[in-house]
Amino acid sequence: MEQLNIVALLILVLTTKIFALSVNVDLQDAAPIKLKFIEDKQNTMLFDDVVSSDKWNNNVTETINFGFTDSAYWFTFNVNNTSKIKKTALLRISYPMLDYIELYRPTENGGYEKTIVGDSFPFHQREITDVAFVYLLEIYPGTNTFYFKIKTTSSFNFTATLFSVKGFLHHLNVEQPLIWIYYGLMIIMVVFNFFVFLSIRDFSYLLYVLFITSWIFLQMCLNGYAFQYLWPKQVWWGNNSLPFFMALTITSCAIFLLRATDVLWKSRKIIIAHMILIIIPGIIIALSSLAIQYKFAIKIATGFTICAVCILFPMQAYALIKKSRIARFFAVGFLGLSIGVLLYALKTFGVLPATFVTQWSIQMGSAFVVLFLSFALADRINVMRRNIEVLYEDKK
Incomplete structure (x- = not known):
């Protein structure tokens, strides 16, 4: 037709x-x-x-x-x-x-x-x-x-x-503006933080940009917008892009959290644990998703994501116990995302009704975490600036 x-x-x-x-x-x-x-x-x-x-x-x-x-x-x-x-x-x-x-x-x-x-x-x-x-x-x-x-x-x-x-x-008129406002805000955060990286050359900002960019592509794959607008004729890539970006998103998130959290970055054992348990497997899974059948790739990527999250949360809890300032922002941000994912899952399983909040809870949660990660990086710069000022005053 x-x-x-x-x-x-x-x-x-x-x-x-x-x-x-x-x-x-x-x-x-x-x-x-x-x-x-x-x-x-x-x-x-x-x-x-x-x-x-x-x-x-x-x-x-x-x-x-x-x-x-x-x-x-x-x-x-x-x-x-x-x-x-x-x-x-x-x-x-x-x-x-x-x-x-x-x-x-x-x-x-x-x-x-x-x-x-x-x-x-x-x-x-x-x-x-x-x-x-x-x-x-x-x-x-x-x-x-x-x-x-x-x-x-x-x-x-x-x-x-x-x-x-x-x-x-009516459904189109309500959904389309909201979804593009969401993607627009996420893209603005990517562009802004990329220019901040170019200005101050802090590698944490580049990792943050990689994480948010991967997240955008992952959401576009899940929502169908990637297949509609980016690769409408590429059927194979339209399927395999989902496990690829799923693995890439959680891997880039792990690298970013490791690099940006001072307490974790100073621990050689934690760095090695991240490398062995998340980063290396994540890279292998992302690349292998381009070579194996989708039905295997998506199950492997989903399982890896669940395991990685179960590792990242205790790592951030450890940073909180060690009184890391930046870990406080991360904790609040990822708490918001976790609540969003939980509400969406309960809606999917029929426990909660399909309302505006449950339907858009992942988008609201991810916007929340992006906002607080930006606050964390801004606070990191402020701490560095104050430390430099203290050193300057001591020399005087």
Whole structure:
């Protein structure tokens, strides 16, 4: 299908009325869908098999989360149109890293139309331009049953949301400015600190720039913006860039924290521990992610990230015990990021509802940590300046 642009969506707004998602539920803007699913462990089930199957399972939450799995899954949901004319809606499957999605939409003659997309295909093949997977649904009078199959080597998690066309446009108008404000602030911090490095030649600033730059690319990979804007035709790199930047981000973070924290940098044993446990493995994992299959690379990179964080926190706790000034800023900053990651994880697992705070908690947490790391580096310069002034006064 040809891609639908915003002008086409605006036309649809003028010709689309609101319909019921299910009995006694009116779709005004957006409604998360609770899906039924069948696990296809051998990836051998055909569309006719699932249509006639009686083995459907109810998903208890609005979020699908099967972790890393080799199984394919089939999903189904019903949309009820109580009027006598055809309506229009949009289905959005949220996670941008899903490899293969096979959607079956009912047609007017009683058959089904198949559409295949996913991040295993060039970005331009998507029928609607969005970082996630968005489909135009035609809802005929009566009950409409939709099916889709997903097979992926990434983490298997997503939410499916049904939008009115007006609701989808509202979603874009809210999300797009916020996400680009976030990336704009992060880029400003990179540029500012790079010029500070050029001015004072403190290597800590260059390491900080490397860490934040890696983090930006990592977030763009996770959010789908890297695939949309930076490498829309590079399918292989679009997948493998995620474990690469994941390993690079945690490695550059470890190097930065080691170099910037005076107590840690003065300890030969801690430097060696960082090198053996984080830095060397991180570099190896980042490079190997370019040579091995994505399904192995992402699991290795994820495991490495968890282990590295478990090492970095005790290191910073040790620096706090030793009363390192800069470690105080790091502790506050990474506490904010940890809270953000925790809220997002609880939202993903369905423990917390999908609200503005839980949806954007990682971005808010990362902005918080970037801010406090900048404060830490600024405080470091102030301490150095005061020490120089004291030395100067002593010489006088």
